[in-house]
Amino acid sequence: MAYNLKRELNKPERLAGGHRLCAGCGAGIAVRGVLRALEEGDKAVIGNATGCLEVSTFNYPNTAYYDSYIHTAFENAGATLSGVEAAYNVLKKKGKVKETYKFITFGGDGGTYDIGLQSLSGAMERGHDMVYVCYDNEAYMNTGIQRASSTPRFADATTSPAGTEIPGKVQNKKNLTEIMAAHNIPYVAQTTFLGDFRDLHNKAHKAIYTEGPCFLNVLAPCPRGWRYEAADLPEICRLAVDTCVWPLYEIENGVWRLTYEPRRKLPVEEFLSRQGRFRHMFQRGNEWMIRETQDYVDQQWEKLLKKCE
Amino acid sequence: MKKMKAADINETISWQDITLGAEIYEPATSRYVQTGEWRVMTPVFKEDKCKQCLLCVPFCPDSSIPVSEGRRTDFDFYHCKGCGICVTVCPFDAIDYVREEK
Amino acid sequence: MAIRERMSGNEAVATAMRQINPDVCGAFPITPSTEIPEYFSQFMANGLVDTQFVPVESEHSAMSVCIGASAAGARAVTATSSAGLAYMWELLYVAASSRLPITMAVSNRALTGPISIGNDHSDSMGARDSGWLQIYAENNQEVYDNFIQGILITEATRLPVMICQDGFITSHGVANIELLEDEKVRDFVGEYEPEEYLLNAENPLAVGPYGTAPYYMEVKRAQAQAMKEAGTAILDVARRFEELSGRSYGFIEEYRMEDAEMAVVAIGSSAGTGKAAVDQLREEGVKAGLVKVRVFRPFPAKELAEALGKVKAAAIMDKAESFSGCGGPMFAETRSALYDLEQRPALVNYIYGLGGRDVTVDHFFHVFRDLEEICSGGEVGEVYRYIGVRDGGAEK
Numbered sequence: 011m012a013y014n015l016k017r018e019l020n021k022p023e024r025l026a027g028g029h030r031l032c033a034g035c036g037a038g039i040a041v042r043g044v045l046r047a048l049e050e051g052d053k054a055v056i057g058n059a060t061g062c063l064e065v066s067t068f069n070y071p072n073t074a075y076y077d078s079y080i081h082t083a084f085e086n087a088g089a090t091l092s093g094v095e096a097a098y099n100v101l102k103k104k105g106k107v108k109e110t111y112k113f114i115t116f117g118g119d120g121g122t123y124d125i126g127l128q129s130l131s132g133a134m135e136r137g138h139d140m141v142y143v144c145y146d147n148e149a150y151m152n153t154g155i156q157r158a159s160s161t162p163r164f165a166d167a168t169t170s171p172a173g174t175e176i177p178g179k180v181q182n183k184k185n186l187t188e189i190m191a192a193h194n195i196p197y198v199a200q201t202t203f204l205g206d207f208r209d210l211h212n213k214a215h216k217a218i219y220t221e222g223p224c225f226l227n228v229l230a231p232c233p234r235g236w237r238y239e240a241a242d243l244p245e246i247c248r249l250a251v252d253t254c255v256w257p258l259y260e261i262e263n264g265v266w267r268l269t270y271e272p273r274r275k276l277p278v279e280e281f282l283s284r285q286g287r288f289r290h291m292f293q294r295g296n297e298w299m300i301r302e303t304q305d306y307v308d309q310q311w312e313k314l315l316k317k318c319e
Numbered sequence: 320m321k322k323m324k325a326a327d328i329n330e331t332i333s334w335q336d337i338t339l340g341a342e343i344y345e346p347a348t349s350r351y352v353q354t355g356e357w358r359v360m361t362p363v364f365k366e367d368k369c370k371q372c373l374l375c376v377p378f379c380p381d382s383s384i385p386v387s388e389g390r391r392t393d394f395d396f397y398h399c400k401g402c403g404i405c406v407t408v409c410p411f412d413a414i415d416y417v418r419e420e421k
Numbered sequence: 422m423a424i425r426e427r428m429s430g431n432e433a434v435a436t437a438m439r440q441i442n443p444d445v446c447g448a449f450p451i452t453p454s455t456e457i458p459e460y461f462s463q464f465m466a467n468g469l470v471d472t473q474f475v476p477v478e479s480e481h482s483a484m485s486v487c488i489g490a491s492a493a494g495a496r497a498v499t500a501t502s503s504a505g506l507a508y509m510w511e512l513l514y515v516a517a518s519s520r521l522p523i524t525m526a527v528s529n530r531a532l533t534g535p536i537s538i539g540n541d542h543s544d545s546m547g548a549r550d551s552g553w554l555q556i557y558a559e560n561n562q563e564v565y566d567n568f569i570q571g572i573l574i575t576e577a578t579r580l581p582v583m584i585c586q587d588g589f590i591t592s593h594g595v596a597n598i599e600l601l602e603d604e605k606v607r608d609f610v611g612e613y614e615p616e617e618y619l620l621n622a623e624n625p626l627a628v629g630p631y632g633t634a635p636y637y638m639e640v641k642r643a644q645a646q647a648m649k650e651a652g653t654a655i656l657d658v659a660r661r662f663e664e665l666s667g668r669s670y671g672f673i674e675e676y677r678m679e680d681a682e683m684a685v686v687a688i689g690s691s692a693g694t695g696k697a698a699v700d701q702l703r704e705e706g707v708k709a710g711l712v713k714v715r716v717f718r719p720f721p722a723k724e725l726a727e728a729l730g731k732v733k734a735a736a737i738m739d740k741a742e743s744f745s746g747c748g749g750p751m752f753a754e755t756r757s758a759l760y761d762l763e764q765r766p767a768l769v770n771y772i773y774g775l776g777g778r779d780v781t782v783d784h785f786f787h788v789f790r791d792l793e794e795i796c797s798g799g800e801v802g803e804v805y806r807y808i809g810v811r812d813g814g815a816e817k
Contacts, residue, residue: 019376019386027382027398028349033357034402038380046377055493055619067349070341070630071328074349078619081629082488082515089482093447093489093497096473098620100444100495104471107494109622129485132478207377233402241403241416244378322617330635334642339579340520341640343627344617 015206021050022076029074030066034240036230037063039203040145040210041116044226045077047214048112055080055094057115059087059126062152063145085125088133088142091115095138112218113140119160120150123186134193134223141217141224144186147232155235159184162255163306164299165287167235172290177299182306190225191261197222199260199269202229202247209258209269216262229256237286249281254311259318266317275311278304326351350398354381358401361419364393368413375405375414423666424600430558430591433565433598434500434526434584435460439470440606441572443524444495444613447475447486449505452538453588454528457500480505484512484523491521492628494618496572499523502588503530506544510551513581517552518644519628522575522613525553526568527585528592529689529740531776539777540588542688546741546750552644554582554651555718559692561586561596563715566668569601570658572610577654580647587690589777601666609665648719655716672721674713675728677703681710683792684729684766686755687738688714691773691780695738698785709789714751722758729759734767734795736788740774748805767795771808778809 024045031038041063048054058064058081067074068081082090091113101107117126122144130142149167150156157170162183166172170179187200197220199213210228217224229250233240250256251270255278258270279300282288291299323338325348338344373391376384383399385392406416428436435457438446448458464470475486480501487497501509506527516523527545531537545555554574558564564586575582586592601609617626632640652672659670676696678684687695692713702709712728712735714721729735737756739749748756752770759765771788774780787808795801 015373015377016389019373020389023382025382026347026350027395028352028354029381030352030354031380033380033400034404035380038382039378042380042382043377053622057489065631068343068627068630069349070632070636071323071325071338071343072349072352073325073343073345073627073630074347075627076346076625078621078625079627080489080492080619082485082519083511086481086485086512089447089477089485090489092475092477092482093445093486093491094493094619095489096445096447096475096486097490097493097495097497100471100473101493101620104444107620107622111620128478129482132482135478136475203378206374239403241407243402243404244408332636332639334639334646337636337639337643339643340518340628341630341632341636342519342617343630344624346625 013208013211018046018211021046024048024076026074026076028072030069031062032234034233034243035062036147036203036232036243037118037145040143040228040230043203043207043210044114044143044214047211047218052112053077053109054112054114055091057087057091057094057113059117059121060084061118061121063116063118065152084121086129087115087117087121087126088130091140092133092136092138095140114143114218115140116143116145118151119144119146119148119158120152123160123184124158131193134190134195134225138223139221141226143226143228145228145230147230147235149235151232151235160186164291164303166290167287177290177296187227194264195223195225196220197224197260197262200227200256201258202250202256203244204247204251213260235287238284242284246284249276249284252276253278253281253307255281255307257311257314259314268318278307354398354400355396358399358419360401360403360416362394362399362401362403362406363415363417365413365415368411370411370413372410374410375408378404378408380404424602426598426600427595428561428598429456429593429595430561430564430586431456431528431593432460433561434568435464436600437565437568437606438498439464440601440603441569441610442470442607443472443498445473445475445486445490445497446499447477447483447490447497448499449477449480449483451480451502451505453530453592454500454502454526457526480508481512484509484516487523488512488516488519488521491523492519492618493620494615496613497523498525500526500528502528503532503544506548507532510548513548513551513553515629516581518640520579520644520647521581522579523581524568524571524575525581525583527583528588529585530588537776540590541775541777542741545583545585546743548583549718549750552580552648553718554578554580556582556584556716557688557714558584558586558591559690559713561591561594561598564591565598565600566662566666566670569606569609570662570670573658574654576613577658578647578651580651585689590690605665651719670715672716672724673728674715676711676713678710678712678728680708681731682708682733683789683796684710684712684732684735685738685785685788686712686714686725686729686735686751688717688740688751691738691740694780694782695785698782698789701782702789707789707793720754720758725755725758726762729766730762730764732766734792736792737768737770739770739772742772742775767801769795769801769804769806771806773808780809784808
């Protein structure tokens with residue numbers, strides 16, 4: 011059925027208000043968007059790696075989830091939900107569970123790109139019928155904006171500060187989406203928050219309703235860590251996509267497909283200049299940083315276009 | 320072991336009454352938490368200007384724009400933190416953003 | 422009729438698992454427990470169990486899978502050793518504090534370093550404060566019996582349980598064993614019907630919150646109470662198991678302690694070696710006895726005080742270091758358990774058998790000779806001692 015925002019929003023909400031995420035946090039938007047793709051009537055168990063989302067959405071005694079929820083630790087969201095899914099398969103076969111359940115786990119980029127990568131890789135390789143959703147805000151926000159492998163080059167983070175000798179983070183961002191694609195799982199996609207949420211919704215729906223392990227990487231801006239006004243989130247997301255810093259694409263059964271191509275590819279400055287974490291790149295004498303960032307984004311974009319041909 | 324309801328669990332609870340393994344046996348108990356008091360700026364819904372495109376709804380991180388029968392209603396101010404995303408996303412200028420009077 | 426068999430301790434555990442037919446087993450191979458998931462996956466491959474085996478990429482994930490499965494409402498089991506147990510560390514605490522029943526077989530092995538595959542208790546002793554119940558076996562029969570009982574104990578207490586045996590010594594040593602019939606074991610463990618679980622369609626469950634300061638301590642206090650009360654369930658399950666098998670179990674086993682003047686306290690297979698020494702000494706008229714600790718968590722403080730209150734001197738055997746600089750873990754806790762006695766025996770500690778170092782009857786003779794000296798009024802001297810280590814002379 012073609013996507014219809016009004017119809018989707020008529021479904022009951024699956025993430026309640028009253029959680030303690032910062033005002034304007036992208037994680038809350040990501041969770042609502044993904045869970046909205048669940049069919050009404052289908053049950054779900056939501057997993058969660060330790061991180062901003064976890065400490066904010068299940069702060070004893072307050073859970074923000076309408077569905078069953080489990081958090082155990084930082085580095086094992088993939089394995090924990092594997093166990094839940096394994097239990098479901100057995101209990102369903104034994105007739106102890108009758109309803110259809112879906113398994114969706116959320117991890118931040120720290121819990122996904124870094125400390126939880128092994129557990130995620132194992133869960134995907136074993137083929138559990140689950141969706142792993144990374145809400146990527148490009149640094150360890152829960153502990154105070156430290157650099158991660160997901161942090162882009164030159165970003166000013168508290169363990170990769172921009173100084174007189176070192177210009178912020180030295181390394182480029184790890185391409186986790188492609189690492190997940192290399193697992194040859196049935197569905198991998200990256201998305202963010204745009205317009206009527208069609209892109210995120212369709213991808214989440216495919217991920218949830220494709221049998222087997224699926225992975226979604228959702229760019230989820232963090233106003234505090236990226237240093238922009240919370241209300242500007244929609245524009246930040248739009249610029250990430252239109253500069254091709256965060257291209258929207260999916261890999262379905264090995265077939266790569268762009269799901270959005272900017273009408274006019276914007277220069278990276280447009281994205282960078284809106285965020286305090288890149289401010290030093292705009293100081294005199296630092297033009298090379300912008301140039302190198304543009305070169306890198308162009309090169310990655312060209313590579314992606316070839317894969318999507 | 321008693322199965323305490325989240326609404327009855329507060330900072331006076333004894334160890335004998337705390338839920339086993341700190342489990343919670345109900346859905347969405349965060350609804351009891353008032354996060355509206357975090358607001359500095361407040362969105363103001365101008366119903367006459369609203370075209371019911373609903374683009375603001377999925378952008379709300381706090382599930383604070385209720386939808387009923389395909390139409391959005393006024394904000395859930397018990398939970399809205401006043402981030403202002405809905406204000407910038409609205410194509411019809413149907414949401415004002417004002418400093419809250421305390 | 423019971424089935425007479427010959428098998429290793431690992432095979433005995435795997436056989437118990439087959440008979441229990443758990444819902445989920447997540448495991449990763451590590452010497453010397455590897456054979457347990459191997460045997461078990463063969464049972465699965467042959468359709469003998471309904472279990473979903475999750476062949477994880479690490480022990481960390483093995484414990485995570487068990488936690489997820491248990492929270493979801495499934496009966497979950499696993500097996501590990503040494504570094505594998507260490508890698509689970511954080512999740513041991515998660516399992517226990519979330520009050521999730523899990524039965525884990527531990528084939529005890531030394532913790533690194535230097536890396537060693539030999540037996541000692543440094544792995545599970547290191548995890549003694551993680552909130553898990555710990556039950557140790559002297560031989561193959563006991564580990565089989567303990568594993569079956571473990572299922573009911575963990576479900577009754579909602580505390581996860583480690584069923585420990587000595588790596589290689591009993592895990593690989595083939596010995597006579599009396600197995601129960603499959604149906605008897607299945608009847609004994611019954612169906613697992615948790616009250617609350619993630620897959621309960623009637624009512625969602627949320628597990629694993631952020632526990633802020635106003636709540637954390639109450640959660641811990643309640644967990645401590647569960648450990649204090651766990652003994653009741655352990656004894657209750659033991660009584661029912663005895664009705665089924667004729668074999669009786671308690672927190673500790675007192676061996677020839679009725680009139681003993683001196684005693685050794687040991688855990689695991691060394692208790693068997695110690696008993697042989699006691700028998701021989703008894704023939705020589707020496708009033709020697711032995712106390713075997715079966716349940717280490719909860720710690721049988723009252724039972725040890727009662728058993729040792731009657732002797733003049735006792736040696737506490739520790740197959741693990743704690744690097745406290747003043748003795749091993751068994752010693753520290755046993756000495757503390759005896760503190761309130763009006764008449765306390767002299768206590769000495771022997772660290773022994775580390776990293777697979779042989780433990781012989783002669784070692785126990787040596788220990789008893791030391792105790793005899795103390796009993797006859799000799800100086801106790803240094804209580805923190807090593808036995809079975811090459812000693813190049815006086816300490817500097």
